[in-house]
Amino acid sequence: MNIDIIAGARPNFMKIAPIISAIKEKSEAGFNISYRLIHTGQHYDKKMSGDFFEQLGIPEPNINLEAGGGTQAEQTAAIMVRYEKVLMESKPDLVLVVGDVTSTMACAIVAQKLHVKVAHVEAGIRSGDWTMPEEINRMVTDSITNYFFTTTEIANDSLRKTGVTDDRIFFVGNTMIDTLLKNRTKFIKPSIWDELGLQAGSYIVMTLHRPANVDEEGKLKELLQEIIDNSENLPLIFPVHPRTAKILQGLGVSSERLHMVEPLGYLEFNYLVEKAKAVVTDSGGITEETTVMGVPCMTLRDNTERPETITIGTNELLGTNPKAIKPAFGKLFKGEWKKGGIPELWDGKTGERIINALLKLES
Known part of the structure; x- marks a missing residue:
């Protein structure tokens, strides 16, 4: 065959x-x-x-x-x-x-x-x-x-x-979870870990690339500002997708806690995710990985093709309204985020x- x-x-x-x-x-x-x-x-x-x-x-x-x-x-x-x-x-x-x-x-x-x-x-x-x-x-x-x-x-x-x-x-x-489990012991500490003095459970990982979030500069600016304003004093690690990088230029959003970095390799990125306090994303695949690793995940989308990450896992669908970010972070910092489980097979x-x-x- x-x-x-x-x-x-x-x-x-x-x-x-x-x-x-x-x-x-x-x-x-x-x-x-x-x-x-x-x-x-x-x-x-x-x-x-x-x-x-x-x-x-x-x-x-x-x-x-x-x-x-x-x-x-x-x-x-x-x-x-x-x-x-x-x-x-x-x-x-x-x-x-x-x-x-x-x-x-x-x-x-x-x-x-x-x-x-x-x-x-x-x-x-x-x-x-x-x-x-x-x-x-x-x-x-x-x-x-x-x-x-x-x-x-x-x-x-x-x-x-x-x-x-x-x-x-x-x-x-x-199969994505096959890859995650096979490589979990091989995750690589990225250079930014020591450069920024990161500590496990004391930073947020972000990824944004979908048109609904990044195509409108005003919307993207408001999303980022809400994340900055409601993430307490934690560093925000934002590996920037090439699509998003172009839009971010000249947007005028800044914070000494917001660290925009180059896209990371698989082993480096998941090293960060596994040790993060939470992940804020609009990616479907990342919600699967956070579910298996037990990391709180906030998805900035109005729908998902992976509902099991919500019904079983650690993911919550916030929608694309920036105002949904504050209560979600409130729940996270109160220690009220769900523990989640792992889907069958x-x-x-x-x-x-x-x-x-x-x-x-x-x-």
Whole structure:
């Protein structure tokens, strides 16, 4: 069984690492399985991609489509045109896509049009928000997927409602958590730890990048000011996404406690998250990691495609109204934040389950 594994953006790399590891183990054990790693080039900043390959032990891609940059449509088109050429020369038995980025949707479409089956890892999650490009990517990908690998029973139910039969749904858990658990003992103290004199439980980590939060300068300024005003005297560590960095220039928000730093590698960033008092974010993936590490998480979004991080985990959905920040910090500093638990099958063995399922399908 020959599998094309598609990766194009930072979250993909965390999700494919356990799958590649499981394929290698099965291959070494004598199973007929191999893979070709296709990097679409959707993220081309070294801190957003290259570091992940090095730190997570992912081999160099077999093929790099180098399709970064441009608008949503331009990027989708570039990936599709270049991946089609790859498949015209050599088809795998299966194309495996992960998550909800442009690369996932684009390569799934190309594969199906050339009659190659598609497996979608992290299938079935939904926010219900069609203003998010990721939601469109999820819906399109799942509408043409053959095999669905899911993170929760919520995702299973979502797929069933669209007519997907149970024989095509595989509840396997979360590969992102496989990567987290495997690397938790390898986290690296970033240089800013000593430079700023940080102490465990005595700082806040922030990440903001979604258009709803950062595209309007006035809104972003108000969000940052509310965080600064209500975080007591704790340092605020803000690894700045390239998209956000451009908008922050000239915004005029400043505090001696607000430390904007370059994007961090996976091991450095999670070192900070694990020891933080809390995380303020608009990222979906980070809410999963904070749930497993038991770190309070405030999500500045009006919806989430990962409701289990709220119903089971340590995450709370604050919305995008800056006025919601003060009461949330009040709860945190009073020691009233929920403890949370870990969702079913988020146990570090998801990659293995995925490959076992694919081998059974092939037999």
